[in-house]
Amino acid sequence: MQFISRLDALTDWKVAGLGSRIGGNQRENFSTELVKLSSTRGEVTDYNSIFSLVRKAVKSTLNKERVGLGLALADLPSQLGAFWEVGGNYIVMNRNLLDALKFAHRPIDEINSFVFVILLHEYLHSLGVLDEYNARALTAKICATLFEEGHPAYEIGTKDPWQVYPFLTQVPSGRGENLRIIGNFDSDSVSYIM
Numbered sequence: 001m002q003f004i005s006r007l008d009a010l011t012d013w014k015v016a017g018l019g020s021r022i023g024g025n026q027r028e029n030f031s032t033e034l035v036k037l038s039s040t041r042g043e044v045t046d047y048n049s050i051f052s053l054v055r056k057a058v059k060s061t062l063n064k065e066r067v068g069l070g071l072a073l074a075d076l077p078s079q080l081g082a083f084w085e086v087g088g089n090y091i092v093m094n095r096n097l098l099d100a101l102k103f104a105h106r107p108i109d110e111i112n113s114f115v116f117v118i119l120l121h122e123y124l125h126s127l128g129v130l131d132e133y134n135a136r137a138l139t140a141k142i143c144a145t146l147f148e149e150g151h152p153a154y155e156i157g158t159k160d161p162w163q164v165y166p167f168l169t170q171v172p173s174g175r176g177e178n179l180r181i182i183g184n185f186d187s188d189s190v191s192y193i194m
């Protein structure tokens, strides 16, 4: 089982952008799209659109993709953002962390960025980046490449999310209860690969 979990020793990651493949325009596009998502969807977390953006991010930086992944929410231990089981077709995100961010009235662009980073990390696992350190390093590089310093996706992606939001360590822990599949997740993969 692969997951994004809280690690304390991630303070000084060396982030070297993937640079040459990404132009300034494209960087602007990712920020704009995530902001647009934030302003048009209001309080609703649009997992589909965020995952579309994740797939685009990986395609444009690593030129890799896969389709057919589903998303579920469940109550997980507080140190888990999400997990993906090797060979599995579902990313399971920790509902308690998302609820805690909403309860703390974090702006919607921060919540979307948090979801973006968690899904990006798990998506990289599903593409074969099984090593935890490599998945984190790659997540950080992609976020640093696609977002400006100061953008929440840059901050969350290049740091430990539990450092950015220390209150997440206090969230109640679940053990996989209340599993709910998100409908229509990854529904545009067919048109995406055509």
Ligand SMILES: [Zn+2]
Residues within 6 Å of the ligand: 002, 003, 004, 005, 121, 125, 132, 135
């Ligand atoms: Zn992981």
